[in-house]
Structure formats: structure tokens, C-alpha cells
Amino acid sequence: METDGSMHKVALFAHLASLVLGFGAVLSADYYGLLWATGRCALDEAVVATTRLHVPIWAGLGGLVLSGLMLHPNLDSPLTLTKLSLVAALTVNGLQAGLLARRLEAAVDPVGPKLLAWGAATALVSQACWWGAVVIGFLNTNT
């Protein structure tokens, strides 16, 4: 139906706009983490910058879920179920990242190896899940 087609286009636009907002903010946060880990910025600068990115990250993720539902995901497709698992994993990872941020706020540089490993694992899981969801989204549209 014509209306369904236009609604789909609007939802797809909202999906991609939310992707830019959320994933863009995630990339900025992880970049600050990388700058700090390679000695290019102070810990408090990285923590403050990352904390300020929480609003666009969660707003983008919320927008992706809402617009994604409007795109009528095919829940019989293993690829779509994998994508939804990645979205669940990156959401839980984001929640535990809040805990990590609080630990880092209280820490003094140089931080211990445990906190460093926690930060690296959080960034790796985040990147893997976001890129995985992007690739599956792209594959689903093009198959």
C-alpha cells in the first residue's frame, strides 16, 4: 500500500538518523578512551567528555529501537534475531559502562591494570555489537 511505503521510508529515515546520533556519540566516547589510553589526554578530560555523551547515546539507541519496531522486523530471520541480541548486549554493556565511569571518576591516573582491562573490554564489546548491528541491518535491507 502507498501509505505503508511512505511510513516505511519515514521510519527508515528515523532509524538512520538515530544511528548517526547514537553510534556517532559512541564513536566519540570510545575515541576519548583511546586518546587517554595512548597518553594523549588526561583521565578527567576523557571521563567528563564521555559522561557528556550519555544523552545522545541513549537517545540514539531509544530512537533505533522505536523506529526499528516501526520497520516490522522479521522475527523468523536468524539474522534479525542475531541483530536484536547484539542490541540487547550493547544495551547491557552501556549500563555497566556507567559503573565503570563512576570507578574511573574516583580513580587517579595511572589507573590499575584491572580498570584498564575493564575499559578496553567495554570499548571492544561496544564496537563489536554496534558494527555487527550495522552490518546485519545493511544485509537485511539488501537481501
Ligand code: HEM
Ligand atoms: C544498535 C542498534 C541498531 C543499529 C546499529 C541498526 C542499524 C540498521 C541499519 C544500518 C539498517 C539498514 C538501513 C539501510 O540499509 O538503509 C537497519 C535496518 C533495519 N533495522 Fe536496524 N539497527 C538497530 C536497531 C534495530 C532494532 C532494535 C530493530 C527492531 C526492533 C531494528 C530493525 C530494523 C529493520 C526491520 C530494518 C530493515 C529496514 C528495511 O526493511 O529496509 N533495528 N538497521
